[in-house]
Amino acid sequence: MKKIFSALFFTLFGAAALMTSCSDVPAPYEIKSPDDVDLVGTGTKEDPYNVATAQMKQDGSVAWVQGYIVGVMETNVDPFTANFAAPFSTSSNLMIADNPDEEKSKNCLMVQLPTGDIRTALNLVDHADNLKQPVILQGTLTSYFSAAGLKDVSAGVFKGEEIGGEQEVDGAYINESFKTDLGVFTSYSVEGSLKWENDYSSAMIKGGSATGKFPSDTWLVAKSVDLSKEDKAYITFDHAINYASGATLSDYHKLVISKDYDGSGVAGIKSAQWEEIAVKMPSGSSFDFVNTGKVAVPAEYLGQGKVTVALHYISTSEVGTTWEVQNFVMAHGDAEEVPEPGTPEAENTKDTAYDVTKALTLTENNGTKIAWVKGYIVGGVSSDNSASQVDGPEDVVFGTESVRNSAILIAASKEETDYTKCMVIGFGSDSPEAKTALNLVDHPENLGKEVVLCGTLKYAFSAPGMKTITEFELKNGGTEPEPGTGDLFISEYVEGSGNNKYIEIYNPTDNAIDLSAYALDLNTNGGATWSKDGTGYKNYTELSGSLPAKSVIVYKNSSAEIYEGEATVCNAVNFNGNDPVGLFKNGELIDIFGSFGAGPADFAKDMTYRRKSSVTGPSATYNADEWEATSKDDVSGLGSHTMN
Numbered sequence: 021m022k023k024i025f026s027a028l029f030f031t032l033f034g035a036a037a038l039m040t041s042c043s044d045v046p047a048p049y050e051i052k053s054p055d056d057v058d059l060v061g062t063g064t065k066e067d068p069y070n071v072a073t074a075q076m077k078q079d080g081s082v083a084w085v086q087g088y089i090v091g092v093m094e095t096n097v098d099p100f101t102a103n104f105a106a107p108f109s110t111s112s113n114l115m116i117a118d119n120p121d122e123e124k125s126k127n128c129l130m131v132q133l134p135t136g137d138i139r140t141a142l143n144l145v146d147h148a149d150n151l152k153q154p155v156i157l158q159g160t161l162t163s164y165f166s167a168a169g170l171k172d173v174s175a176g177v178f179k180g181e182e183i184g185g186e187q188e189v190d191g192a193y194i195n196e197s198f199k200t201d202l203g204v205f206t207s208y209s210v211e212g213s214l215k216w217e218n219d220y221s222s223a224m225i226k227g228g229s230a231t232g233k234f235p236s237d238t239w240l241v242a243k244s245v246d247l248s249k250e251d252k253a254y255i256t257f258d259h260a261i262n263y264a265s266g267a268t269l270s271d272y273h274k275l276v277i278s279k280d281y282d283g284s285g286v287a288g289i290k291s292a293q294w295e296e297i298a299v300k301m302p303s304g305s306s307f308d309f310v311n312t313g314k315v316a317v318p319a320e321y322l323g324q325g326k327v328t329v330a331l332h333y334i335s336t337s338e339v340g341t342t343w344e345v346q347n348f349v350m351a352h353g354d355a356e357e358v359p360e361p362g363t364p365e366a367e368n369t370k371d372t373a374y375d376v377t378k379a380l381t382l383t384e385n386n387g388t389k390i391a392w393v394k395g396y397i398v399g400g401v402s403s404d405n406s407a408s409q410v411d412g413p414e415d416v417v418f419g420t421e422s423v424r425n426s427a428i429l430i431a432a433s434k435e436e437t438d439y440t441k442c443m444v445i446g447f448g449s450d451s452p453e454a455k456t457a458l459n460l461v462d463h464p465e466n467l468g469k470e471v472v473l474c475g476t477l478k479y480a481f482s483a484p485g486m487k488t489i490t491e492f493e494l495k496n497g498g499t500e501p502e503p504g505t506g507d508l509f510i511s512e513y514v515e516g517s518g519n520n521k522y523i524e525i526y527n528p529t530d531n532a533i534d535l536s537a538y539a540l541d542l543n544t545n546g547g548a549t550w551s552k553d554g555t556g557y558k559n560y561t562e563l564s565g566s567l568p569a570k571s572v573i574v575y576k577n578s579s580a581e582i583y584e585g586e587a588t589v590c591n592a593v594n595f596n597g598n599d600p601v602g603l604f605k606n607g608e609l610i611d612i613f614g615s616f617g618a619g620p621a622d623f624a625k626d627m628t629y630r631r632k633s634s635v636t637g638p639s640a641t642y643n644a645d646e647w648e649a650t651s652k653d654d655v656s657g658l659g660s661h662t663m664n
Contacts (some may be wrong), residue, residue: 075168087116111143194350212236228340254314264304306450316355387478395430410483425461446480454489470495509638519579535563540592543600597625611638
């Protein structure tokens with residue numbers, strides 16, 4: 021935090037919050053009295069909106085708002101409840117009002133407190149004395165808790181101190197992060213039943229699952245905006261597309277614009293004229309977000325009084341991708357020329373690859389630049405690095421001991437020991453071949469060898485590096501190991517007394533398997549969706565670590581206690597005998613215990629089930645004949661599995 025006023029002004033600032041006649045009190049951040057009913061403001065730091073004005077101006081714009089902290093919306097109860105008096109139990113939001121004694125939520129602005137300085141300074145759980153104190157906040161004016169809100173708060177002025185960092189606002193007509201809801205956008209299903217939903221801080225739609233693809237024509241339509249006085253404007257957003265399977269992305273994922281959409285939903289979408297705006301597409305095979313760049317609003321829409329933009333999604337029985345979108349902005353300003361992604365620049369080839377020193381200057385946090393880079397493998401990310409971030413020498417290992425299999429370090433010299441001169445090469449689910457061939461856990465012999473890689477220059481483990489490795493060559497020897505046959509499958513299910521619940525997974529192959537591509541999930545009560553596809557509590561749990569060949573790993577409920585062997589706590593191990601359990605790989609179901617969508621029947625209550633030794637691989641369709649049933653609380657088979 022940065023001090024901005026003298027000690028004398030701190031006193032005056034507090035007094036200004038309580039008096040109405042202190043016209044000589046120094047501005048610029050004077051909070052006016054609740055008696056100032058005519059206050060409107062302009063939304064700037066020097067002249068912020070009051071709460072009443074902010075409630076009326078829910079247009080997705082970024083603005084400053086002044087008010088008094090009066091309570092929180094408690095989110096740990098059902099239904100959510102407004103609380104205007106200590107003690108408080110929710111730190112992620114505030115309610116502010118024009119009157120410090122306000123106790124009606126309808127007169128309040130719901131304020132989202134992101135993690136960091138803002139939440140630390142303002143939350144009422146840790147600072148109950150902040151109640152009834154004046155505050156000025158900058159954020160996005162959009163719905164929160166289905167009411168007038170201020171989201172994505174980035175900066176504030178509180179008790180004479182500045183908090184956070186002020187956003188630069190460039191005439192934004194739409195500024196929607198999709199962090200908690202769809203904001204100023206609305207989903208419409210023209211064909212099919214798919215809908216855009218808020219999921220994991222994104223607007224998301226998925227046209228496929230383990231059961232197949234779902235043909236659809238679905239639109240995410242923004243509020244209409246007035247461009248009658250506009251001479252230049254751009255659109256930009258971040259997006260990721262996965263499971264495209266070689267499809268032409270622009271055929272199924274479109275940014276469109278109209279000047280005659282009448283706001284009538286499906287009927288209006290069908291009758292309006294829409295023009296497609298070409299944008300930069302992501303890889304189509306991962307959940308790595310790519311920024312579109314600032315794409316120009318076509319000239320014929322400038323000067324129009326009512327303009328509407330939308331995201332148009334199409335899926336078929338053959339193509340059913342997952343599309344996620346964040347940080348959608350439509351604003352005044354110049355567009356930019358953005359090269360198409362997918363290939364390195366002409367002068368950057370495999371034979372003329374950048375060295376690490378050059379590549380480090382080109383790497384960006386959310387970069388999209390594709391490039392060839394060469395360097396020597398000098399180490400990896402420490403397996404003791406629980407934060408999964410590389411921001412100090414203790415986070416890396418120059419060698420092969422205690423390193424992760426999900427990253428390597430490369431440098432311009434094989435003798436390099438300064439982590440700041442190294443690139444972190446991250447192996448996600450979109451780089452399986454590179455990971456298999458290059459990681460130092462399985463191939464310590466790769467240390468010191470030269471490698472040339474083609475991938476995206478972006479941060480990995482929060483450090484300059486490369487991700488999404490599409491091509492590579494190990495220069496000084498080294499070959500890719502032959503893959504084993506088959507894939508992981510569920511080998512045992514224990515639904516015992518109380519919370520004594522376990523799931524065992526077996527690796528039938530001849531090679532160790534990286535678990536980061538896999539996840540466990542529940543089909544709660546045999547319902548219509550997996551937890552990951554629903555809107556409620558998520559049991560979907562991504563796995564981590566490595567499972568050696570011909571070995572098992574046991575996952576348990578956090579309160580399970582009857583099995584004395586090694587077991588890993590997993591949120592998905594939360595079943596009650598009527599919840600089918602699925603094993604997923606890269607988001608797709610590969611194995612299942614129990615019949616998906618079979619309803620609430622207690623098919624496995626108080627039982628232990630072991631996969632028969634004749635089963636050699638996973639199956640996305642449940643076959644009861646593959647399982648042997650034993651008694652309740654029988655964990656005698658956990659920790660090992662036999663396969664013929």
